[in-house]
Amino acid sequence: xxxTLKEKLAESRQAYAATGCYAGITEPRLLRSDPxxxxxxxxxxxxxxxxxxxxxKMISGSPYVREVAELAIGLYTPEGHNIAQSTGIQAHxxxxxxxxxxxxxxxxxxxxxxxxxxxxxxxxxxVAGMHPADVYDILPVFREGELVAWVCTVIMEMDIxxxxxxxxxxxxxxRATDGVRFAGExxxxxxxxxxxxxxxxxxxxxxxxxxxxxxxxxxxANLHVRREVEKLIGECGxxxxxxxxxxxxxxxxxxxxxxxxxxxxxxxYRNVISFEYYMAQQPTSWLPAKRDVIRLAPMETRIDASxxxxxxxxxAGEWGWHSFNATPSGMWGCLAIGIVQTLSWDGRANxxxxxxxxxxxxxxxxxxPGDTRPLAQANTxxxxxxxxxxxxxxxxxxxxxxxxxxxxxxxxxAYSIAMVGYDQYGQRRPLLAACTGTIGSAxxxxxDGLDPGALxxxxxxxxxxxxxxxxxxxxxxxxxxxxxxSAGAGRYRSGxxxxxxxxxxxxxxxxxxxxxxxxxxGILPNLGLSGxxxxxxxxxxxxHDTNVAQLIAxxxxxxxxxxxxxxxxxxxxxxxRISHPHHVPEPFxxxxxxxxxxxxxxxxxxxDPLERELEAxxxxxxxxxxxxxxxxxLYGAEARFDTRMQSWQIDEDASARRRREKRAERLARAVxxxxxxxxxxxxxxxxxxxxxxxxxxxxxxxxxxxFAQEFRDFWALPASWQPExx
Amino acid sequence: xxxxxxYDVEDIRKLVDGELPWRTVQQMMKNGKDRDRFDKxxxxxxxxxxxxxxxxxxxxxxxxxxxxxxxxxxxxxCGQEFGDYRVNWKLSALIHVxxxxxxxxxxxxxxxxPDPAWMQLREYxxxxxxxxxxxxxxxxxxxxDFEFLPxxxxxxxxxxxxxxxxxxxxxxxxxxxxxxxxx
Numbered sequence: 001x002x003x004t005l006k007e008k009l010a011e012s013r014q015a016y017a018a019t020g021c022y023a024g025i026t027e028p029r030l031l032r033s034d035p036x037x038x039x040x041x042x043x044x045x046x047x048x049x050x051x052x053x054x055x056x057k058m059i060s061g062s063p064y065v066r067e068v069a070e071l072a073i074g075l076y077t078p079e080g081h082n083i084a085q086s087t088g089i090q091a092h093x094x095x096x097x098x099x100x101x102x103x104x105x106x107x108x109x110x111x112x113x114x115x116x117x118x119x120x121x122x123x124x125x126x127v128a129g130m131h132p133a134d135v136y137d138i139l140p141v142f143r144e145g146e147l148v149a150w151v152c153t154v155i156m157e158m159d160i161x162x163x164x165x166x167x168x169x170x171x172x173x174x175r176a177t178d179g180v181r182f183a184g185e186x187x188x189x190x191x192x193x194x195x196x197x198x199x200x201x202x203x204x205x206x207x208x209x210x211x212x213x214x215x216x217x218x219x220x221a222n223l224h225v226r227r228e229v230e231k232l233i234g235e236c237g238x239x240x241x242x243x244x245x246x247x248x249x250x251x252x253x254x255x256x257x258x259x260x261x262x263x264x265x266x267x268x269y270r271n272v273i274s275f276e277y278y279m280a281q282q283p284t285s286w287l288p289a290k291r292d293v294i295r296l297a298p299m300e301t302r303i304d305a306s307x308x309x310x311x312x313x314x315x316a317g318e319w320g321w322h323s324f325n326a327t328p329s330g331m332w333g334c335l336a337i338g339i340v341q342t343l344s345w346d347g348r349a350n351x352x353x354x355x356x357x358x359x360x361x362x363x364x365x366x367x368x369p370g371d372t373r374p375l376a377q378a379n380t381x382x383x384x385x386x387x388x389x390x391x392x393x394x395x396x397x398x399x400x401x402x403x404x405x406x407x408x409x410x411x412x413x414a415y416s417i418a419m420v421g422y423d424q425y426g427q428r429r430p431l432l433a434a435c436t437g438t439i440g441s442a443x444x445x446x447x448d449g450l451d452p453g454a455l456x457x458x459x460x461x462x463x464x465x466x467x468x469x470x471x472x473x474x475x476x477x478x479x480x481x482x483x484x485x486s487a488g489a490g491r492y493r494s495g496x497x498x499x500x501x502x503x504x505x506x507x508x509x510x511x512x513x514x515x516x517x518x519x520x521x522g523i524l525p526n527l528g529l530s531g532x533x534x535x536x537x538x539x540x541x542x543x544h545d546t547n548v549a550q551l552i553a554x555x556x557x558x559x560x561x562x563x564x565x566x567x568x569x570x571x572x573x574x575x576x577r578i579s580h581p582h583h584v585p586e587p588f589x590x591x592x593x594x595x596x597x598x599x600x601x602x603x604x605x606x607x608d609p610l611e612r613e614l615e616a617x618x619x620x621x622x623x624x625x626x627x628x629x630x631x632x633x634l635y636g637a638e639a640r641f642d643t644r645m646q647s648w649q650i651d652e653d654a655s656a657r658r659r660r661e662k663r664a665e666r667l668a669r670a671v672x673x674x675x676x677x678x679x680x681x682x683x684x685x686x687x688x689x690x691x692x693x694x695x696x697x698x699x700x701x702x703x704x705x706x707f708a709q710e711f712r713d714f715w716a717l718p719a720s721w722q723p724e725x726x
Numbered sequence: 727x728x729x730x731x732x733y734d735v736e737d738i739r740k741l742v743d744g745e746l747p748w749r750t751v752q753q754m755m756k757n758g759k760d761r762d763r764f765d766k767x768x769x770x771x772x773x774x775x776x777x778x779x780x781x782x783x784x785x786x787x788x789x790x791x792x793x794x795x796x797x798x799x800x801x802x803x804c805g806q807e808f809g810d811y812r813v814n815w816k817l818s819a820l821i822h823v824x825x826x827x828x829x830x831x832x833x834x835x836x837x838x839x840p841d842p843a844w845m846q847l848r849e850y851x852x853x854x855x856x857x858x859x860x861x862x863x864x865x866x867x868x869x870x871d872f873e874f875l876p877x878x879x880x881x882x883x884x885x886x887x888x889x890x891x892x893x894x895x896x897x898x899x900x901x902x903x904x905x906x907x908x909x
Contacts, residue, residue: 261885267878267881294844296865400785401785402767446746485835522841523845528861531858531859537839564836608787610857672820672853673870674907683867693843715867716904
């Protein structure tokens with residue numbers, strides 16, 4: 001009798017639990033017996049997936065797909081295990097499989113029916129996914145009446161029918177505000193969408209045309225992959241296909257373990273990060289949500305003798321009524337996208353890449369709220385990206401120990417202003433320009449970070465063409481210049497950010513909001529390595545009631561770069577009423593002539609800034625990537641501009657003297673750590689804290705006795721000590 | 727894999743010193759990893775320090791875990807020692823805390839400055855040479871982060887296949903030092 005999908009899934013899990021090998025494959029033989037055939041097989045799967053992705057880009061009309069390329073396609077076993085993944089936003093490789101497994105476990109085969117040509121949608125993030133804007137198009141692949149694989153495409157939507165701005169809204173806290181969710185809904189058959197579903201979409205989304213074009217692109221991609229899989233099975237036979245796809249997963253598991261043993265060092269590694277969620281002033285009707293909180297997230301990484309890695313988030317603070325909570329699925333997704341950029345980058349990433357990892361996400365924390373069904377989840381990325389950006393710094397440290405300095409890689413979360421309103425064509429709709437690709441990468445130990453174009457969620461980060469965004473959004477792009485102040489200083493500096501400056505033009509009744517891909521603002525993320533500094537804080541400015549029209553009429557300059565953060569160009573060159581919204585702003589009104597500015601800061605530098613080569617500083621000066629003031633203040637380099645040669649010169653002797661002085665100044669101003677410890681311990685005993693910081697510690701202590709114990713022990717506080725919560 | 731053991735010590739030295747062209751570095755990243763990288767890496771570092779103790783593990787450009795006659799300690803390239811590697815080395819460092827507007831302004835300007843009411847920027851210096859060893863950006867009150875506690879015996883025995891002469895318990899001893907301070 002034919003086994004059900006549910007039985008197959010249970011068997012696969014049991015086999016893994018019993019053997020530690022995927023599907024119980026203790027001796028992968030098939031692929032090893034014919035390496036050429038194995039290579040061809042994998043290449044054809046990968047080629048089908050990548051070609052499918054490119055097909056989607058040609059069909060879609062959304063700049064999120066065509067410009068930013070926020071999509072990916074995966075092939076899955078009947079049990080929902082990822083076999084291969086296209087290029088693109090690979091955070092979904094595991095969550096898409098979780099969605100399929102959820103359908104299997106909830107009797108889809110029996111109660112909904114799964115037949116050849118059936119189409120399913122999924123963006124139910126309380127089950128699986130990164131946020132509801134990422135919609136999964138799922139297609140089963142059959143052979144002789146048996147389901148033999150699944151194809152799944154993910155596309156990020158500009159509009160998912162959420163409250164303003166329509167996708168990734170900030171003020172929303174309840175599920176209903178999050179837009180339309182699909183939990184494995186069967187939306188079509190015979191490779192065609194149902195008429196009633198199409199009608200529902202047309203009624204639900206302001207940008208239904210974009211949504212439905214994306215679906216057509218995804219269906220085309222899925223059909224292409226299905227056809228290629230059918231051809232492959234026809235050539236190699238079903239049993240060979242089954243065994244080979246399972247072995248691809250098991251081989252990747254083994255390879256990942258080998259990479260971990262080759263590039264890291266067993267032991268315990270720690271980092272700590274915090275998130276700021278500002279909800280007190282947000283316009284929400286669920287009043288318990290209206291509070292500002294900071295949440296601590298200590299992270300401990302343990303690598304054991306086998307190479308297996310445990311990421312333990314014991315001590316993390318509580319979940320809250322906001323859309324920024326992470327979920328286990330989202331955490332796995334962000335881990336996947338992190339490691340695909342450094343450990344498993346060879347195109348063979350699949351479920352096997354993740355099997356050597358284990359996530360310990362205590363229930364009730366911001367990483368695992370438990371019952372997420374009532375919650376809005378529009379901004380799960382905010383917490384997951386921030387977390388894994390910091391974790392990448394930890395991983396980089398282990399690479400350094402092994403001498404693989406070139407592999408060090410790091411990121412930081414990024415933000416951009418989002419809007420909703422009437423566009424230049426008179427339509428009311430979301431106005432989201434995804435400009436988060438304007439942030440740089442962290443420094444490695446052999447070179448400076450990338451300027452800019454480095455973002456954890458996608459290895460192929462792209463800001464897109466200004467002209468395309470201008471056609472979609474009623475704004476004019478004022479600047480594509482790098483911000484010299486943004487870098488995290490170090491022996492190698494981080495990449496610089498490219499601030500976004502847009503002049504609102506041609507729209508009406510526009511409301512500003514934000515795309516939130518991180519959680520830090522007033523507290524910088526702990527991203528400096530080995531003496532390097534983290535980059536500065538996000539600088540967000542909105543210039544209202546400007547004199548831009550007058551400046552243009554008089555042919556005087558507008559603002560095109562940030563300038564010094566202490567005396568920014570926008571404040572000097574433009575007459576305006578200026579506000580500085582934080583990273584999760586309350587909605588604000590925008591009018592034509594207003595200017596919005598986002599400058600992200602940057603990840604961390606590597607090494608002592610006083611050891612940066614003078615030649616590199618001179619090169620940065622000549623390229624406008626640093627100022628003479630920064631060179632002197634942070635790097636101890638004395639530079640002067642040679643007006644005759646129109647280039648910068650560094651005075652090596654004066655710089656050497658200045659650096660000696662700076663080292664002496666360090667020694668003079670510093671105190672022994674014990675002195676610091678005594679002072680801090682007294683402050684803690686006296687509970688001299690900002691109320692939000694006190695509440696942050698109280699929240700972690702409430703959930704974790706071991707965190708509380710270690711905290712008290714470190715500061716030698718009595719067992720009864722608790723932070724004072726107002 | 728043997729076919730990737732193509733870099734000699736001089737190649738790795740150039741990598742360490744940032745002298746390789748980016749294309750070459752990219753190719754190194756694309757290739758499989760050289761199996762003996764760690765040994766070449768430690769050889770280069772050992773030649774650059776004036777002291778004689780054997781480097782067991784590089785931690786940062788300035789800090790190493792080294793083998794003393796009876797213990798394994800963290801040591802700066804200048805020779806300054808920070809004690810048992812199982813105790814957070816930061817407890818033996820000098821520290822400068824930036825938690826006021828004025829102090830943070832020396833690093834971050836104007837609107838890029840973090841909030842001094844919430845955050846501390848802690849700079850850890852070597853008492854011997856004044857090198858900036860680490861910078862921490864953490865909420866006020868956060869204990870110093872103990873970034874790395876490597877399991878040296880497992881590493882040498884299981885991963886490198888050459889056990890260290892004497893094993894030592896893999897445990898965090900930081901709180902013992904705190905206990906001594908508290909007394």
